Amino acid sequence: MADRTPRLYNTLTRTTEAVEPREEGHLRFYSCGPTVYNYAHIGNFRSFLTADLILRTARAIGWETTYVSNITDVGHLTQDDLVDPSGEDRMAQALEREGERFANIYDLARYYSDALLRDWHALNLRDPDVRPRATEHVTDQLEAVIKLVDSGHAYVTDKGVYFSVETAPDYGKLSGNREAEQLQATERDIVEDEGKRDPRDFALWKLDENHLMKWHSPWGWGYPGWHIECSVMGMRYLGDQFDLHAGGEDLIFPHHECEVAQNEALAGHEVIPYWVHTRFLQVEGEKMSKSKGNFYTVRDLIAPDPDDEHVPDAIRQQGGVDPLALRYALLSGQYRKPFNFTLKTLRDSARAVKRYRDVQARLDEALQSTSETAAATGLAESLRESYEEALDAMCDDLNTPGSLAAALKGVKAIEQADSLSAADARTATEWLHDINNLLGIVEPQHAATERTGGSDGDDDFAEQVESLIRERADARSAGDYDRADAIRDELDEMGVEVKDNPDGTTWERKGL
Numbered sequence: 001m002a003d004r005t006p007r008l009y010n011t012l013t014r015t016t017e018a019v020e021p022r023e024e025g026h027l028r029f030y031s032c033g034p035t036v037y038n039y040a041h042i043g044n045f046r047s048f049l050t051a052d053l054i055l056r057t058a059r060a061i062g063w064e065t066t067y068v069s070n071i072t073d074v075g076h077l078t079q080d081d082l083v084d085p086s087g088e089d090r091m092a093q094a095l096e097r098e099g100e101r102f103a104n105i106y107d108l109a110r111y112y113s114d115a116l117l118r119d120w121h122a123l124n125l126r127d128p129d130v131r132p133r134a135t136e137h138v139t140d141q142l143e144a145v146i147k148l149v150d151s152g153h154a155y156v157t158d159k160g161v162y163f164s165v166e167t168a169p170d171y172g173k174l175s176g177n178r179e180a181e182q183l184q185a186t187e188r189d190i191v192e193d194e195g196k197r198d199p200r201d202f203a204l205w206k207l208d209e210n211h212l213m214k215w216h217s218p219w220g221w222g223y224p225g226w227h228i229e230c231s232v233m234g235m236r237y238l239g240d241q242f243d244l245h246a247g248g249e250d251l252i253f254p255h256h257e258c259e260v261a262q263n264e265a266l267a268g269h270e271v272i273p274y275w276v277h278t279r280f281l282q283v284e285g286e287k288m289s290k291s292k293g294n295f296y297t298v299r300d301l302i303a304p305d306p307d308d309e310h311v312p313d314a315i316r317q318q319g320g321v322d323p324l325a326l327r328y329a330l331l332s333g334q335y336r337k338p339f340n341f342t343l344k345t346l347r348d349s350a351r352a353v354k355r356y357r358d359v360q361a362r363l364d365e366a367l368q369s370t371s372e373t374a375a376a377t378g379l380a381e382s383l384r385e386s387y388e389e390a391l392d393a394m395c396d397d398l399n400t401p402g403s404l405a406a407a408l409k410g411v412k413a414i415e416q417a418d419s420l421s422a423a424d425a426r427t428a429t430e431w432l433h434d435i436n437n438l439l440g441i442v443e444p445q446h447a448a449t450e451r452t453g454g455s456d457g458d459d460d461f462a463e464q465v466e467s468l469i470r471e472r473a474d475a476r477s478a479g480d481y482d483r484a485d486a487i488r489d490e491l492d493e494m495g496v497e498v499k500d501n502p503d504g505t506t507w508e509r510k511g512l
């Protein structure tokens, strides 16, 4: 494999740069995870997907990786576009909305983080090495705040502890917001705390003895601000000098700007040289919003409520789309370009994913065939070229549309081969495996039991499918192939595709 260095657009320097890890061949990075007060939507997932692609690309060129992505379960307020976020706590607001379903706020956080992980796995996102939760690192955050106060970077009022922006001369360097009015609360004339020395200062700790989630601090009961958690958990697991930080474009300011200021005040030097941000997506040409009815969570699309009329009929009728088709659709726009998510993209993606499945089935058959078959001319060479091109595209600022197109050339080469020898089938299977490692669009990495959706109806469906799969396995081991085939047909009619792999059987719903 030719030597490659991935290039990424760095928000900090405003240029596309070669990523050079501090430790050669080992990329350490952090990606902001979700706030678990609701189901995550497809725009959130587009940004988690960018981190997943950075991971896969780094591994494909032979690098080691250490990847941390957090779960925010405290401190994220509704008005997070303000420097000093005000409004309600998102978690507390959610509990008020859904109170009867949950015993307490921790129960709600657990419920939505479990849902998040199911969606994460359904979309074939690799797990981070560490997935820290803010509530499990409050002591670390408190220590950091104390350190900032002691070193003169923060001060205490009777409402909380604030970071003093005056002590961070580079404040504004990430977002490019340099003017005082860009750096303070966007709602003019609202001063939440008279004790604040500078309107640009942001909260590190909020004092509130009545808050649902509260911890004891030297200043009284309260809870940490949202920005400090990512600084603290990033440095805790990746050290005070690591390589890269990713997140959605909405996080550049104030969240990441504040992180930079905190990091550098805590460490005394630059902590993270590369910052990568994913643009928001639009749905059918419009900003995604609940009022427009074009707001989709992942489960709206992969396991919809049959009665939820805001989900298009075509998706509801078949009980949701194949999660890999959804992943494919999200990959069809580069992370940094405006991306218009449409039903048509989803349909085209389902078709592309099916082509992969079909060639996989053909390869499985060719691998088992004992008859002598002539080798396909030039197949190995076409596949090698396809993979190299797909990887080059990923190294070019995660050019996913280019990478998908290059990979499809390989699919086409297999489709067009008149015959496949066993050696061809082995080469092509290896190619498919490499493409899957790079893009995650061929094979679900999680077994069927982990892939069930959230609703009860979905669980029942999964149970029924798995019971049939067990029955089929029993029939096969008893040599009753007629029965096994009949069960396979039954599953087929249920819209389920069964795949036999060396390490077991997996299944999934067929595409659109």
Ligand SMILES: [Zn+2]
Pocket: 032, 033, 230, 255
């Ligand atoms: Zn964050």
